[in-house]
Amino acid sequence: GAVVSQHPSWVICKSGTSVKIECRSLDFQATTMFWYRQFPKQSLMLMATSNEGSKATYEQGVEKDKFLINHASLTLSTLTVTSAHPEDSSFYICSARDPSSGASFTEAFFGQGTRLTVV
Amino acid sequence: EDQVTQSPEALRLQEGESSSLNCSYTVSGLRGLFWYRQDPGKGPEFLFTLYSAGEEKEKERLKATLTKKESFLHITAPKPEDSATYLCAVQPYSSASKIIFGSGTRLSIRP
Numbered sequence: 001g002a003v004v005s006q007h008p009s010w011v012i013c014k015s016g017t018s019v020k021i022e023c024r025s026l027d028f029q030a031t032t033m034f035w036y037r038q039f040p041k042q043s044l045m046l047m048a049t050s051n052e053g054s055k056a057t058y059e060q061g062v063e064k065d066k067f068l069i070n071h072a073s074l075t076l077s078t079l080t081v082t083s084a085h086p087e088d089s090s091f092y093i094c095s096a097r098d099p100s101s102g103a104s105f106t107e108a109f110f111g112q113g114t115r116l117t118v119v
Numbered sequence: 120e121d122q123v124t125q126s127p128e129a130l131r132l133q134e135g136e137s138s139s140l141n142c143s144y145t146v147s148g149l150r151g152l153f154w155y156r157q158d159p160g161k162g163p164e165f166l167f168t169l170y171s172a173g174e175e176k177e178k179e180r181l182k183a184t185l186t187k188k189e190s191f192l193h194i195t196a197p198k199p200e201d202s203a204t205y206l207c208a209v210q211p212y213s214s215a216s217k218i219i220f221g222s223g224t225r226l227s228i229r230p
Binding site for chain 1: 126153155160161162163164165168206216217218220221222223225
């Protein structure tokens with residue numbers, strides 16, 4: 001399957017600082033990537049859809065100014081948590097689909113996730 | 120409203136004891152249903168995609184089946200390394216790309 005790489009795997013930051021998380025598609029080009037948030041023992045909640053070359057589409061209730069998404073190339077999307085606070089501590093995961101198969105509908109592949117702890 | 124419900128929430132089995140995990144879904148129209156495995160602190164790992172009722176797919180000790188209302192993930196003679204959280208997700212026709220996840224089943228296999 002397609003490979004999606006996420007970096008860093010974990011990060012600890014001080015309250016009030018910003019943190020950037022990278023998501024790369026290693027062996028395919030992804031015009032669309034997705035960012036999820038997961039709390040302990042809970043499922044994945046979609047935060048936003050990242051579109052290459054255009055603005056991200058945020059889900060209801062997700063603060064656009066706090067969670068900045070940039071999809072500057074076909075293989076890289078970044079999520080920046082701005083002015084982080086302890087309540088932003090969570091597991092953040094990105095995903096992407098590989099459109100090169102030619103199929104109109106394919107499964108999504110996920111990155112390894114990033115554990116963010118704000119102290 | 121599109122919804123995915125997984126049961127049980129947690130399941131503990133003895134090594135070699137076969138069982139099934141359930142995923143019930145309610146969508147306006149199903150484009151596809153996915154099964155993923157997630158280990159602690161990791162992102163979900165893709166297992167299967169099912170598109171239509173009656174379809175079945177197998178991979179090692181896992182077999183996924185699909186009806187019009189639910190999907191089952193059957194695990195045959197599980198081993199401790201099969202311990203993980205198994206996530207079910209659906210993509211409705213109303214969505215061009217978004218998928219909806221269930222809350223998962225935490226599976227634990229005792230040696």
